[in-house]
Amino acid sequence: MHTGGIIVIGNEILSGKTRDENSPYLAGELRNLGVDVRKISVIPDDLDLISNEVRQFSKAYDYVFTTCGVGPTHDDLTMDGIAMAFGRKTHRHPELESTLRQYYSQNLVDGNLRMADIPGGARLIGGTGRWFPTIAVENVYIFPGVPEILRRKFERIKEMFRDAPFHLREIYLQADEGQIADLLHRVLAEFPELLLGSYPYFDNPVYSIKLTLESKDAAYVEEAHAMLLAELRKIDLIPIEL
Amino acid sequence: MHTGGIIVIGNEILSGKTRDENSPYLAGELRNLGVDVRKISVIPDDLDLISNEVRQFSKAYDYVFTTCGVGPTHDDLTMDGIAMAFGRKTHRHPELESTLRQYYSQNLVDGNLRMADIPGGARLIGGTGRWFPTIAVENVYIFPGVPEILRRKFERIKEMFRDAPFHLREIYLQADEGQIADLLHRVLAEFPELLLGSYPYFDNPVYSIKLTLESKDAAYVEEAHAMLLAELRKIDLIPIEL
Numbered sequence: 001m002h003t004g005g006i007i008v009i010g011n012e013i014l015s016g017k018t019r020d021e022n023s024p025y026l027a028g029e030l031r032n033l034g035v036d037v038r039k040i041s042v043i044p045d046d047l048d049l050i051s052n053e054v055r056q057f058s059k060a061y062d063y064v065f066t067t068c069g070v071g072p073t074h075d076d077l078t079m080d081g082i083a084m085a086f087g088r089k090t091h092r093h094p095e096l097e098s099t100l101r102q103y104y105s106q107n108l109v110d111g112n113l114r115m116a117d118i119p120g121g122a123r124l125i126g127g128t129g130r131w132f133p134t135i136a137v138e139n140v141y142i143f144p145g146v147p148e149i150l151r152r153k154f155e156r157i158k159e160m161f162r163d164a165p166f167h168l169r170e171i172y173l174q175a176d177e178g179q180i181a182d183l184l185h186r187v188l189a190e191f192p193e194l195l196l197g198s199y200p201y202f203d204n205p206v207y208s209i210k211l212t213l214e215s216k217d218a219a220y221v222e223e224a225h226a227m228l229l230a231e232l233r234k235i236d237l238i239p240i241e242l
Numbered sequence: 243m244h245t246g247g248i249i250v251i252g253n254e255i256l257s258g259k260t261r262d263e264n265s266p267y268l269a270g271e272l273r274n275l276g277v278d279v280r281k282i283s284v285i286p287d288d289l290d291l292i293s294n295e296v297r298q299f300s301k302a303y304d305y306v307f308t309t310c311g312v313g314p315t316h317d318d319l320t321m322d323g324i325a326m327a328f329g330r331k332t333h334r335h336p337e338l339e340s341t342l343r344q345y346y347s348q349n350l351v352d353g354n355l356r357m358a359d360i361p362g363g364a365r366l367i368g369g370t371g372r373w374f375p376t377i378a379v380e381n382v383y384i385f386p387g388v389p390e391i392l393r394r395k396f397e398r399i400k401e402m403f404r405d406a407p408f409h410l411r412e413i414y415l416q417a418d419e420g421q422i423a424d425l426l427h428r429v430l431a432e433f434p435e436l437l438l439g440s441y442p443y444f445d446n447p448v449y450s451i452k453l454t455l456e457s458k459d460a461a462y463v464e465e466a467h468a469m470l471l472a473e474l475r476k477i478d479l480i481p482i483e484l
Contacts, residue, residue, distance in 0.1 A: 012439055014279045015408075016270025017454065023284075028258025037256045040284035042265075072420045073440040074427055104420075112420030146444050166257075178314045178346070178354030185316055197254055198315040202388050212259065 001216060002163050004035045005061040007053050008042040009078050010068040010145060021147040022067040029154065034163030034216070035063065045069055050081025058085065058139055063161060068145030072114040082137050083119035090117045095124065126156040166195075167218040169225045172207035172240040173232070180209070183231040191224040193217075207240050243458060244405050246277045247303040249295050250284040251311040251320050252387060263389040264309040271396065276405030276458070277305065287311060292323025300327065300381055305403060310387030314356040324379050325361035332359045337366065368398040408437075409460040411467045414449035414482040415474070422451070425473040433466040435459075449482050 006026050012018040023040045030037050038061055043049050050069075057064040069078035083090045096116035104112050124133040134153050135142045141157075143150045173180070177200050188196060195214035201207060213228065215221045232239065248268050254260040265282045272279050280303055285291050292311075299306040311320035325332045338358035346354050366375040376395050377384045383399075385392045415422070419442050430438060437456035443449060455470065457463045474481065 011437065012441060012454070014269060014282065015456075016266060016273045016279075017439075018441070019266050024258060024261050027256060031258045037258075038286060040256065040282075042282035044280060071440070071442055072423045074423070074430060075439055104418075107418070109418075109420050111423030112418065114420070114423065146442065148445065176346075176349070176351075176354065178351050178356070181314045181316070181353030181356065188316060195253065197259075197317055198313070199254060199260070200313055200388065203390065212254070214257075 002035050002062040002161070003060075004030050004037045004063045004065065004161075005057040006037060006040045007050075007057060007064065007066045008040065008068060009045060009050055009066060009081070010042070011044050011075070013042050013068075014044060022143070022145065022150050025147065025151065026065055026067070026154065029158060030063075030065075030161065031166065033158060033161050034165045035161055045075045045077050047077050047081050047084060050077055051084035054082050054085035054140060062139060064140040065143060066140060067143045067150060070115070070142060070144045072111045076114075078142060079118055079135075082140055082142065085140075086119065086121075086137060088120040088137075091120055092116050093118050093122070093124075125160075126153065132156060164216050166214050166216060167221045169213040169221055171211040171213070171225075171228065171232075172242055173209040173211070173237055174207055174240060175209055175237055177209060179235065180211075180232070180237070183228075183235070184211075186231060187224060187228050190227060191220065193220065194224045196224075206242070244277050244304040244403070245302075246272050246279045246305045246307065246403075247299040248279060248282045249292075249299060249306065249308045250282065251287060251292055251308060251323070252284070253286050253317070255284050255310075256286060264385070264387065264392050267389065267393065268307055268309070268396065271400060272305075272307075272403065273408065275400060275403050276407045277403055287317045287319050289319050289323050289326060292319055293326035296324050296327035296382060304381060306382040307385060308382060309385045309392060312357070312384060312386045314353045318356075320384060321360055321377075324382055324384065327382075328361065328363075328379060330362040330379075332361055334358050335360050335364070335366075367402075368395065374398060406458050408456050408458060409463045411455040411463055413453040413455070413467075413470065413474075414484055415451040415453070415479055416449055416482060417451055417479055419451060421477065422453075422474070422479070425470075425477070426453075428473060429466060429470050432469060433462065435462065436466045438466075448484070 006023050008020050008023050013020045027037050043053050069076045079090050093116050118135050119137045123136045126134045197212040199210045213221050248265050250262050250265050255262045269279050285295050311318045321332050335358050360377050361379045365378045368376045439454040441452045455463050
């Protein structure tokens with residue numbers, strides 16, 4: 001199983017001005033691809049903080065995804081921070097420079113070319129053109145903050161992350177979590193590798209608990225699901241069909 | 243200036259099943275209160291990971307806020323993780339136990355009482371009753387994951403975090419960020435303490451850049467704002483009135 005980590009770089013998220021649309025999107029997509037996302041961090045536009053976080057994530061997880069901070073202005077420090085994390089420098093990449101020169105044509109100003117400055121040894125993946133490719137350094141994949149562009153870029157390369165899928169079963173109940181705490185422990189004692197979640201809902205008229213059972217082993221999920229249903233029957237709890 | 247950190251504990255966020263509504267809410271509220279949120283982490287329901295993250299955040303920031311993981315089931319490990327972070331144990335709190343006994347009355351099962359198990363030396367703040375108080379250990383404030391309940395609890399205690407406010411000015415432009423990168427550097431050279439953000443928009447018909455100028459010193463923001471407008475005029479860029 002491959003693991004992933006997501007780093008969101010941006011004061012605008014931390015100050016509540018902008019809502020982070022990217023980490024929920026990436027988390028959902030990566031889960032569907034079979035990748036186990038282990039951590040999401042939101043950090044400020046600060047060179048040392050970016051560098052430290054990237055270094056830690058890169059060691060801890062198989063894949064690291066960063067979003068935001070890749071434009072031409074003073075607060076776009078992602079490329080410098082990632083270069084620093086790996087003890088490298090940024091340099092102007094000729095292919096990106098020529099793409100930018102073509103795009104801006106006679107309107108080009110020096111500032112635009114900053115977007116061609118990427119860490120040494122970076123790879124360009126997923127095709128060419130104005131918004132593509134995606135830039136990767138070691139196991140770190142660098143995405144912009146604009147959600148539409150991030151999605152377009154991720155769609156282009158996502159198959160490279162595909163892994164064995166997670167199998168999911170859900171059970172909805174009208175009950176109090178306290179009633180089922182013990183039986184969930186019994187199921188986990190039998191199925192220690194099961195990913196079992198129990199989520200209360202306080203304003204849903206139909207159900208008050210959602211249980212999720214997951215594993216990469218489909219048969220394991222089915223056996224655990226059967227045991228859980230049997231345990232629920234013992235205390236007269238019938239799952240709600242949605 | 244006081245700093246803050248937010249820790250979201252929950253596999254359901256990392257797997258993309260549930261969207262985290264709480265950290266955007268807390269980040270926005272804390273900013274309005276004048277608190278500088280420096281980091282948001284989303285981590286799994288894992289005792290060691292919770293304990294480590296809480297210990298690090300507690301040292302690094304003035305206030306730490308946790309959400310999720312405070313129910314009665316096996317995946318509710320927040321209280322144990324926070325106790326562990328401070329080298330304490332959880333114990334059954336008599337006041338919380340009696341609130342729970344009253345609430346559940348004859349429907350009470352043992353599982354319900356797990357919600358009265360809190361770290362030794364924890365403080366109960368913000369009043370009494372079923373959903374209140376908020377439990378705090380050292381500088382860590384513990385909130386549930388259900389957004390409505392979190393909000394009600396936070397509203398009750400938020401004034402204790404109030405600090406000098408941030409002053410904010412915004413400028414909207416129809417331009418390319420590359421055009422203004424240099425003049426933003428000049429403004430920052432004059433106003434090094436300014437919190438200056440530049441955010442591109444690719445699908446807004448009215449403006450393509452939002453600039454944000456912030457400081458706790460209102461006069462400083464106004465002076466920086468005046469200089470920035472003068473710099474924009476030099477390259478014939480007129481802010482857009484919204």
